């Protein structure tokens with residue numbers, strides 16, 4: 001009975017792997033946003049989500065699963 005990893009995050013439409021979530025900050029707005037990227041190949045899928053509720057939700061996931069993104073904040 002393995003619990004699926006990233007079961008609360010979308011999956012890559014190409015390789016069906018769980019997308020990696022990175023916390024970023026808008027260069028102009030300074031608002032936090034989430035970058036979802038396929039960890040296998042960034043050309044598969046890459047998206048930015050700025051919806052505040054979604055960002056907060058993903059941040060909560062990242063806090064509880066510190067292994068996501070190796071806990072390294074994205075400085076871009």
Ligand SMILES: [Zn+2]
Pocket residue numbers: 012013014015016017038039040041044045
């Ligand atoms: Zn992929």
